[in-house]
Amino acid sequence: MKEKLRPLHNNVIIKRRDPEQVTPGGIIIADDAQSKNLRGEVLAVGPGRMNDKGVRLEVSAKPGDVVLLANEYAGHEVTLAGEKYLIVRDDEITAVVEAAS
Numbered sequence: 001m002k003e004k005l006r007p008l009h010n011n012v013i014i015k016r017r018d019p020e021q022v023t024p025g026g027i028i029i030a031d032d033a034q035s036k037n038l039r040g041e042v043l044a045v046g047p048g049r050m051n052d053k054g055v056r057l058e059v060s061a062k063p064g065d066v067v068l069l070a071n072e073y074a075g076h077e078v079t080l081a082g083e084k085y086l087i088v089r090d091d092e093i094t095a096v097v098e099a100a101s
Contacts, residue, residue, distance in 0.1 A: 003080055005087075007046035010059055012093065014040035014067065014075070014086040038069045039097065040086060048090075059090040066097040 005013050017039045042065045048058040061067055069075070075088030 005044065005078070005080060005085060007044050007087065009046050010049040010057070010090045011046045012042055012059060012061055012067075012088050012090055013044040014069075014088060015043055016040045016084070016086055017066070038072060038074075039066060040069065041066055043085070045090075061090065061093055061096060067093045068095045068097060070094050 007013050016037050042061045042063050044063055045059040045061060048056045051057055069086075069088065070092045074092040075086045078085050078087060
């Protein structure tokens with residue numbers, strides 16, 4: 001049976017993007033000099049959390065969005081079927097990356 005993650009409340013499942021290996025100027029970045037990538041793709045979102053008045057507050061990001069995380073310590077990593085995923089609260093996402101027009 002194949003396992004699948006389904007986030008609860010205001011949690012978001014993210015697949016981290018691989019960090020850039022080369023700078024825009026063409027300089028190759030060594031593996032040990034790279035910090036964790038703060039960019040990832042949203043795979044699934046929970047239904048949102050309930051506020052004090054019983055109203056559900058939906059998560060701002062949606063599956064397929066590329067997002068930026070607040071910092072490299074945001075959320076926690078889990079491994080499922082050999083794949084690493086990051087589970088974060090929606091307030092640990094600082095922006096959605098949109099294509100420039």
